[in-house]
Amino acid sequence: MDSVDHILTLAPALSVDFHDACDEAHRLASGERGVPDEDQLVADLSQVLLPGWDDEWLVLERERWDQLRLYALEALAQRFQSEGRHLSALQTSHAAVSIDPFRETPHRIAVEVHLAEGNVACAVKRYQDYRRLLQLELKVAPSLRLTRLVRDLTRT
Incomplete structure (x- = not known):
């Protein structure tokens, strides 16, 4: 770390894990x-x-981070699914x-994975749990x- 004009900066040889994770997340999200x-x-x-910080400026930054991740x-889950890595x-x-x-996409991926594995009961349970959550809360x-x-899985 260096201090120039009372501003702290990291040495060029250092990396920040958050920045690294953001870079990887952007690469994944773009395919x-x-x-x-x-x-x-x-x-x-x-x-x-x-975590544990409650500064006002963090509200928007956390939302950006949450959406990116x-x-x-x-x-990544879809890639694993397509590769058969259940x-x-x-x-x-x-x-x-x-x-x-509340976001549907990861629930759908989980249902699809259960179905791909032949775990029909797990797929139906996952769907029903999600449906109950949405109905109860929203x-x-x-x-x-x-x-x-x-x-068609629950029809006899």
């Missing part, structure tokens, strides 16, 4: 491949920005749900796209 350590990236993207986690896809979709439990239903995935 780029080649994430070096996917497990570490999921862990990094699961972190809240400056949601898109990146969803892109456990990684589920864990990554769960990380996205923990950021925003008085809305899941999208038709998600509903179609499980609609």
Whole structure:
């Protein structure tokens, strides 16, 4: 660290893990491949920005970070799903749900993964849990796209 005119700066050889995670998240969200350590990236993207701080300026920065990491986690979960890496896809979709439990995309990915594995009961339960959450909290239903995935599974 250097101090120039009473301003602290990091030495060029240092990196900031938040900046690194943002760069990787942007690459993922834009569809780029080649994430070096996917497990570490999921862990990094699961972190809240400056937990315990309640400064007013952080509200917008946290929202930006949350949106970026949601898109990146969803892109990574979809990639895992397309590669048949079911456990990684589920864990990554769960990380996205923990950021925003109302966002449908990670729930849909989890339902699709369960169906791909042949775990029909798990897919239906995941859908029903999400539907209950939406109804209880927001008085809305899941999208038709998600509903179609499980609609015919509960008919006997």
